[in-house]
Amino acid sequence: MTTTTLPERTPDAGHEVRRSTGSTRKADVYVALGAAWASLALTALLFTRLAPFDGTLGFVVLAFVFFVAFYGLLVGLDERGPTVRDRIAAVLVHGLAVLMLIALVVVVVFTVYRGLDALGHRNFYTEDMRDAGPLQPLSIGGIRHAILGTLEQISIALAVTVPLGVTAAVFLAELPGRFSRFVRTIVEAMTALPSVVAGLFVYSSVILLLNQAKDDLPAALRWLAVGKSGFAASLAISVMMLPIVIRAADVVIRLVPGTLREASLALGGSQWRTVWYVVLPTAKSGLMTAIILGTARGIGETSPVLLTSGVTAYTNANPFQEPQISLPLFVFNSVTRPDAGMIARGFGAAAVLMFLVLFLFAVARIIGGRPAGQLGRGQRRRRAGRSYRDAVRFAGRERARVTNRDDEVST
Amino acid sequence: MDLLEETRPTTVTPSTPDGPEDRPRSVVTRLPTSDRVFRGVARVAGSAVLVIMLLVGLFLSAQAWPAVRKAGWGFLTTQDWDTEGNHFGVAGVLVGTILIALVAITIALPLAIGTALYISEYAPRRIAPFLVNLVDLMAAVPSVVYGIWGFFLLQPHLLVVGNQGEGLPRWLTTYFGWIPLLSVDEYQPRDPEASASRLTSSTFIAGIVVAMMVTPIIASVMREVFAQAPPGEREGAYALGATKWGMIRSVVMPFGRGGMIGATMLGLGRALGETIGVVLIISIGFVIQPHILQNGGGSISALIASRYQESTAIGVAALMGAGLVLFAMTLVVNLLAGVIISRSRSGASSEA
Numbered sequence A: 001m002t003t004t005t006l007p008e009r010t011p012d013a014g015h016e017v018r019r020s021t022g023s024t025r026k027a028d029v030y031v032a033l034g035a036a037w038a039s040l041a042l043t044a045l046l047f048t049r050l051a052p053f054d055g056t057l058g059f060v061v062l063a064f065v066f067f068v069a070f071y072g073l074l075v076g077l078d079e080r081g082p083t084v085r086d087r088i089a090a091v092l093v094h095g096l097a098v099l100m101l102i103a104l105v106v107v108v109v110f111t112v113y114r115g116l117d118a119l120g121h122r123n124f125y126t127e128d129m130r131d132a133g134p135l136q137p138l139s140i141g142g143i144r145h146a147i148l149g150t151l152e153q154i155s156i157a158l159a160v161t162v163p164l165g166v167t168a169a170v171f172l173a174e175l176p177g178r179f180s181r182f183v184r185t186i187v188e189a190m191t192a193l194p195s196v197v198a199g200l201f202v203y204s205s206v207i208l209l210l211n212q213a214k215d216d217l218p219a220a221l222r223w224l225a226v227g228k229s230g231f232a233a234s235l236a237i238s239v240m241m242l243p244i245v246i247r248a249a250d251v252v253i254r255l256v257p258g259t260l261r262e263a264s265l266a267l268g269g270s271q272w273r274t275v276w277y278v279v280l281p282t283a284k285s286g287l288m289t290a291i292i293l294g295t296a297r298g299i300g301e302t303s304p305v306l307l308t309s310g311v312t313a314y315t316n317a318n319p320f321q322e323p324q325i326s327l328p329l330f331v332f333n334s335v336t337r338p339d340a341g342m343i344a345r346g347f348g349a350a351a352v353l354m355f356l357v358l359f360l361f362a363v364a365r366i367i368g369g370r371p372a373g374q375l376g377r378g379q380r381r382r383r384a385g386r387s388y389r390d391a392v393r394f395a396g397r398e399r400a401r402v403t404n405r406d407d408e409v410s411t
Numbered sequence B: 001m002d003l004l005e006e007t008r009p010t011t012v013t014p015s016t017p018d019g020p021e022d023r024p025r026s027v028v029t030r031l032p033t034s035d036r037v038f039r040g041v042a043r044v045a046g047s048a049v050l051v052i053m054l055l056v057g058l059f060l061s062a063q064a065w066p067a068v069r070k071a072g073w074g075f076l077t078t079q080d081w082d083t084e085g086n087h088f089g090v091a092g093v094l095v096g097t098i099l100i101a102l103v104a105i106t107i108a109l110p111l112a113i114g115t116a117l118y119i120s121e122y123a124p125r126r127i128a129p130f131l132v133n134l135v136d137l138m139a140a141v142p143s144v145v146y147g148i149w150g151f152f153l154l155q156p157h158l159l160v161v162g163n164q165g166e167g168l169p170r171w172l173t174t175y176f177g178w179i180p181l182l183s184v185d186e187y188q189p190r191d192p193e194a195s196a197s198r199l200t201s202s203t204f205i206a207g208i209v210v211a212m213m214v215t216p217i218i219a220s221v222m223r224e225v226f227a228q229a230p231p232g233e234r235e236g237a238y239a240l241g242a243t244k245w246g247m248i249r250s251v252v253m254p255f256g257r258g259g260m261i262g263a264t265m266l267g268l269g270r271a272l273g274e275t276i277g278v279v280l281i282i283s284i285g286f287v288i289q290p291h292i293l294q295n296g297g298g299s300i301s302a303l304i305a306s307r308y309q310e311s312t313a314i315g316v317a318a319l320m321g322a323g324l325v326l327f328a329m330t331l332v333v334n335l336l337a338g339v340i341i342s343r344s345r346s347g348a349s350s351e352a
Helices: A026-050 A056-078 A081-119 A144-174 A178-190 A195-212 A219-224 A230-254 A258-266 A271-282 A284-300 A303-308 A327-335 A340-368 A377-410 B002-007 B033-071 B091-122 B128-140 B143-159 B168-176 B203-227 B231-239 B244-273 B276-281 B300-307 B313-343
Strands: none
Touching: A026 A056, A056 A081, A081 A340, A081 B091, A081 B128, A081 B143, A081 B203, A081 B244, A144 A178, A144 A230, A144 A271, A144 A284, A144 A327, A144 A340, A144 B033, A178 A230, A178 B033, A178 B313, A195 A230, A195 A303, A195 B033, A195 B244, A195 B300, A195 B313, A230 A284, A230 A303, A230 B033, A258 A271, A271 A284, A271 B033, A284 A327, A284 A340, A284 B128, A284 B143, A303 A327, A303 B300, A327 A340, A327 B143, A327 B276, A340 B128, A340 B143, B033 B313, B091 B128, B091 B203, B091 B244, B091 B300, B091 B313, B128 B203, B143 B203, B143 B276, B203 B244, B203 B276, B231 B244, B244 B313, B276 B300, B300 B313
16 A cells, blocks of 8 residues: 655645746856957957957957857856857857848948938939049939839830740649650759840840841841840840749649649539639639749849940940930949049949849739738638628528428428 | 431442542641741740850850950969950959859858748748749849948948947857858957958958849748649648648658759859949959958959949950850859759749
8 A cells, every 4th residue: 555645735835836948047147248258258369469460350250259269168068069060050050040130230221321322312312424524523323213214124024924924834834744844944044144144145146146137037037136135135134034923833833732633623613713823823822922023033133234235324224226315324334434433323223123133022022922812910810701791692592492492382 | 307318418438448548648737827927936036046146155255255365274263364464364253253142142042042931931921922023122222222222221330330330240250250250360359459341351251142033032932933833742741730830850851852942053153244333332352252351352243333334345355255254154153053943843944
């Protein structure tokens, strides 16, 4: 026979205190702080008293190296080998991630900071460069022509790539077979096409070859034979963007669960209806993301535009005639000049370009932020409303059926 | 009751021994018109894309042919770009392209691994999605922005500072100049008269700028691969007493090895084709220049961007040939990356 001994209960035990499940101990924090302080002190001593070192970069790097060493040493005082390695690895990973973050912040802040001079002038957005020589102050001249050019060129490129790209992606995903496998291989190969080669292709085909043969061309094709112009630039951007958009869209469409397709087909939907009412709506957010990210890439690339659009200081709204500059090309063109005013304009244009990309990116995340099937609050409310109306409709129909049957029975 | 009697089904067994033989029915699906139109349109779009892509490849090859035929194998070995005098080849810029890409990958790889591991393993759950967006945003920053960052901030204020050229390249060549790759011709680091201009516009600096462009691409693919490591195996490692780093070493890394290699090669493909960052930093030269810290160098894309206005037909054809060589390189690297990623355990459902 066993006896169970109950623990003695003090009458006034009070509430149980919730235990923290975190694994950070106070000692860890002290060790980290101590290592940081020691490394800073040692590096400062080295730089100011002992060795002929200078330079901010060297200071930071050396301080970090000392920090890792001290930290390992301090942890090693009361932990075993695997734990020490774990801590050091954690410190290194954190350090690399912070370095990456700093790099991004520096790139963005530096561009905006250097561009502030130009960004502050209103004429920077409303004038072009026709009256602004290289030595004119920033209160004259602006980037209206470049903004217009970028918007027109990317619009034409989107008008070409979006319908063609999405349809081709639907073809790749929905009509599998030997031919579509071949097309997919070729498209994947073309994503490797360097953007400058895409520009070179349009330069030598449209600008050089078709222009030479302009008079022999049939009249229907003569519009293609443009010189350096916005249209040629948008063709180059399209050649570069098309494989990117197709590939991303293909991946997104293939992610649509096969069970959804089968359900639609089992309900008697044709393939066309399945694609239009089930596959594309399910993949909509992903498709938008694919297109917008492709757009961001197309807007920012300089090298295809450099070879095809030509440089001008005038606003040119017609993409089919005469050179038409765009934002990245304007940036490239201005910062390679020697004078400070043009460089400031270049940085201003780079900041505008970056904000444009940031804006597109934010739009992509807002539209395509959720994977298919997860709804936002408004969508959920609308869907609940629709479901409620359906329920009311069904209930009404049921009631009508019951009363009809009652009527039949009674007659 | 008689209601039931009436509707009782009668069963007919069709294949009685004396009945007709069973024959497989031919299954004919008659597509509705809408489907036929849909399939037609989709096929046309697929074919159009195929035609455009093949046209680009064939056109480049056809246009490059005269120059390549004229130069022969010398096109790959000549270190000069004299298209008038028929003495041109991509040897110098080809080596430059590869060196820049290697410098870029050497810098980008640890950064990308660190960032990807941080986001997938260490970052607090609440800010991880934000960091993912940040990395993707970094990949979308236009390359010209990185280029001007390298030219106006990195080079004059961080790497080659002042008349003496204080900074990392000078330090490297002073103490590691005995390695051929890191030596700088006609430059005495300890000579107070030494000019910083020997150290500017180098392959190394261009490589750092390109590394900034490819790191987010590599990091984003790697993060996706790391995130797919099976939770059961992670918990198994923890249950056996592994530390977090032990778990990463024994579960996440082996699981993601194929994806990591593939991601790196994707980044390498991008680094090989990068143009504007290189054009802004380097003044192009056509001789093989293996000293990465020394002024000069070049890449095929920079060659195309700086020489495309050559008026002669043979000049443009030679550029086409150079472009084709570049395309062939990026193509091989990308295809290898694709094969490695899709063969690996982790890459089966990865986007890249």
